[in-house]
Amino acid sequence: MTETDLRERIARELAGARQRTGLLTGCVDEADLVAQHSPLMSPLVWDLAHVANQEELWLLREVGGREPMHPEIDPLYDAFEHPRSERPTLPLLPPDEARSYGHEVRGRVLDLLESSRFDGSRLLEGGFAFGMIAQHEVQHDETMLITHQIRAGAPVLAAAPPPAPADAFRLPPEVFVPGGPFTMGTSTQPWALDNERPAHTVHVAPFFVDTTPVTCGAYAEFIADGGYDDPRWWTAGGWEHRQRAGLSAPLYWSRDGGAWLRTAFGRTEAITPAEPVMHVCWYEADAYARWAGRRLPTEAEWEKAARFDPVTGLTRGYPWGEQEPDGSRANLGQAYLRPAPAGSYPAGAAPCGARQLIGDVWEWTSSDFLPYPGFTAWPYREYSEVFFGPEYKVLRGGSFAVSPVACRGTFRNWDYPIRRQIFAGFRTARSAEAETA
Numbered sequence: 001m002t003e004t005d006l007r008e009r010i011a012r013e014l015a016g017a018r019q020r021t022g023l024l025t026g027c028v029d030e031a032d033l034v035a036q037h038s039p040l041m042s043p044l045v046w047d048l049a050h051v052a053n054q055e056e057l058w059l060l061r062e063v064g065g066r067e068p069m070h071p072e073i074d075p076l077y078d079a080f081e082h083p084r085s086e087r088p089t090l091p092l093l094p095p096d097e098a099r100s101y102g103h104e105v106r107g108r109v110l111d112l113l114e115s116s117r118f119d120g121s122r123l124l125e126g127g128f129a130f131g132m133i134a135q136h137e138v139q140h141d142e143t144m145l146i147t148h149q150i151r152a153g154a155p156v157l158a159a160a161p162p163p164a165p166a167d168a169f170r171l172p173p174e175v176f177v178p179g180g181p182f183t184m185g186t187s188t189q190p191w192a193l194d195n196e197r198p199a200h201t202v203h204v205a206p207f208f209v210d211t212t213p214v215t216c217g218a219y220a221e222f223i224a225d226g227g228y229d230d231p232r233w234w235t236a237g238g239w240e241h242r243q244r245a246g247l248s249a250p251l252y253w254s255r256d257g258g259a260w261l262r263t264a265f266g267r268t269e270a271i272t273p274a275e276p277v278m279h280v281c282w283y284e285a286d287a288y289a290r291w292a293g294r295r296l297p298t299e300a301e302w303e304k305a306a307r308f309d310p311v312t313g314l315t316r317g318y319p320w321g322e323q324e325p326d327g328s329r330a331n332l333g334q335a336y337l338r339p340a341p342a343g344s345y346p347a348g349a350a351p352c353g354a355r356q357l358i359g360d361v362w363e364w365t366s367s368d369f370l371p372y373p374g375f376t377a378w379p380y381r382e383y384s385e386v387f388f389g390p391e392y393k394v395l396r397g398g399s400f401a402v403s404p405v406a407c408r409g410t411f412r413n414w415d416y417p418i419r420r421q422i423f424a425g426f427r428t429a430r431s432a433e434a435e436t437a
């Protein structure tokens with residue numbers, strides 16, 4: 001990529017992220033922006049100034065060497081200084097000031113970008129710092145969409161339904177992924193974040209994985225079969241949590257006689273049986289898999305299914321190859337406000353035949369969030385390193401709510417196993433040896 005192309009790509013990604021931020025914060029009134037819709041989430045006005053503050057910090061100060069614009073507000077928008085539940089009590093910038101701060105930072109960043117070189121420092125190499133900031137803002141766009149999902153009140157967001165798949169009824173329920181070594185992670189993707197690095201060889205035993213994410217229809221069978229009331233399907237920790245939290249169906253599902261309804265962005269409708277299930281926590285996903293006589297895939301299995309091409313033995317950037325995601329291959333970027341029916345996006349299929357690995361719903365894996373061998377924290381410990389450990393489970397593949405810039409075959413997300421408000425579902429797997437044993 002030439003410097004001009006890279007400059008244009010950066011400007012395009014930054015503009016796209018800001019457009020979505022503007023939409024998500026422009027469709028509600030001031031009272032809604034400053035309100036806290038759940039102790040799990042920040043007020044939207046916090047996200048608005050926080051993305052600007054991070055952009056100022058990394059691009060204007062670290063890359064550009066500029067003086068802080070408003071040093072007094074830095075601590076307010078430091079995610080590590082104040083947990084989300086505390087943020088509404090802070091003297092946050094009011095919405096109009098948050099917007100003009102973001103506008104001012106962005107203007108200066110675009111000036112900086114004009115004259116910026118993309119070498120000479122690790123932050124500048126390949127435009128990394130700019131790419132990191134674009135990814136950061138779209139991640140907050142997903143966070144803000146979660147806040148919209150939680151928010152009570154009249155609906156303010158709408159989108160057309162995603163296109164229906166043409167051949168889903170002919171798909172096999174599961175596909176085979178051969179055993180052997182493959183390359184996991186990356187050392188070459190210029191905008192890959194620290195936890196995706198470095199590339200390393202991982203040996204995976206042969207396994208089968210679901211062709212598509214588990215659907216609402218299949219999940220409703222688990223409920224109807226008493227899955228929530230049978231401790232056999234749950235781990236000890238999962239059963240304890242299921243009891244304590246009173247789990248009986250995915251978050252946002254409700255009963256209407258014999259039918260299930262779901263509420264999304266302020267609208268209640270019948271569940272769509274063919275749609276991937278979401279708003280289930282890791283414990284629920286794990287219990288469903290055991291009920292189905294299967295298990296969750298490990299993170300390495302997920303990545304091998306998504307990236308390994310058995311014909312060439314090479315690992316791809318995306319299931320379909322190296323091309324950036326577009327609307328024909330994956331449901332990303334909040335183009336639709338829901339996952340597409342299972343079996344959609346044949347053009348986005350992996351070599352093994354699995355579909356919708358990228359986009360639609362984040363997929364829980366059985367793995368804890370751990371560093372790859374040779375990991376080094378970059379450019380700050382609080383991006384990944386402080387989260388490594390068994391408290392967090394890895395999610396893969398991105399959801400309909402995340403933009404392509406922050407979604408690739410190596411991208412890793414993580415959350416607590418009790419977390420349900422995120423746009424997460426799952427698919428199941430089984431070891432191939434079990435068949436011949």
Ligand SMILES: [Fe+2]
Nearest residue numbers: 050079136140
């Ligand atoms: Fe952030």
